[in-house]
Amino acid sequence: MTDAPQLLLAHHLKALKLPTFLREYDKLARQCAAEGLDHTRYLLRLAELELIDRERRMVERRIKEARFPAVKSLDSFDFAAIPSLNKTLVLELARSEYVTRRENIIAVGNSGTGKTHIGLGLGLAACQKGLSVGFNTASALVHELLEARDEKRLLRLQRQLAGYKLLIIDELGYVPLSQTGAELLFEVFSQRYERGSTLVTSNLPFDEWTSVFGSERLTGALLDRLTHHVHILEMNGDSYRLNQSKRRSRRASAATPADNPTQA
Known part of the structure; x- marks a missing residue:
């Protein structure tokens, strides 16, 4: 008893x-x-x-649902390596108030400058604020949309994408899109216009986006919606990944003993 x-x-x-x-x-x-x-x-x-424990579990659930390829924070980003990036603006955006205002972010710059890291860091910050986040590359998202259309579940996927407080679309411009794929992706942007925040990373300047969407009319309409309320992060510079690899190679070479000429 x-x-x-x-x-x-x-x-x-x-x-x-x-x-x-x-x-x-x-x-x-x-x-x-x-x-x-x-x-x-x-x-x-x-x-x-x-x-405290409930908050921790909530953040973990948001991160899992976002489907980040890796969990990266802004604390680990080397801002000094990309002088063109406005660090003050990025840290202000990390407060996630732009999501409440339904504003967008476009990170533009050449390959290897850390655009994905910035997207992941801002996505993580939004999760920590209790906001729903979705992450995908442009090509993978278009593939999902085409597959959903073929399987008669496109409307359900579109509703899911429209429901995120923050949708991150990474690597726009790396792969040209088919006409149908471009139209489906445009529809995602259109449905989120002034209803949710969208963060896009791209290696192409805006005047080259037509090469991705294949239509000046579609590209113009997309940019009109995407840039209406937008923060632009310019991330041009030397490839951060390439410089990291070069530094590792130099350290490895310095740590290797020189060949002894007296040995056969």
Whole structure:
């Protein structure tokens, strides 16, 4: 009979979906008793632990649902390597207030300058603010749209894409799109216009986007919507990845002992 209250309490806490209460209540009760804290402060600490853990689980769920190829924060980005990038603006955008205002971001620059890293970092920051985020490359997204159309589930996918508070479309311009693919991608942008924020990274300047969409009319309409409320991040410079590889090669060469000419 002595175990009955604990069993009932465990049952009720599970039913109320309070796993941290269940895990911590006994240990925390002993700590608070040792510190001479009253029941109100004990409950306050327990509630705070539950909220902190719930926030952590929520962020983890948002990150998983975003389908990031990797989790990268802005803290690990080398801003000094890309002088053209406005660091102050990026850090301001990391507050994610632009998402509330339904503004867009376009990161433009040559290959290897860290555009994807910036997109991932801003996406992670939005997840940490409790916002729903989706991530995909332009080519993979178009493939999904075409597949969904063929399988009669395009409307469901379009609703899902329109529902994200922030949709990140990476690597626009790396692969030319078919006419149908370009039209489907345009529809995604159009459905999100002034309803949600879209972050696009591209290796092409705007005047070359026609080579991707194959139509000046479609490209013009897309840019009109995408740039109406937009923050543009210019990321031109030497390839960050190439410079990193060169530095690693130099360090490896310096660490290798020179050949001894006296040896055969």
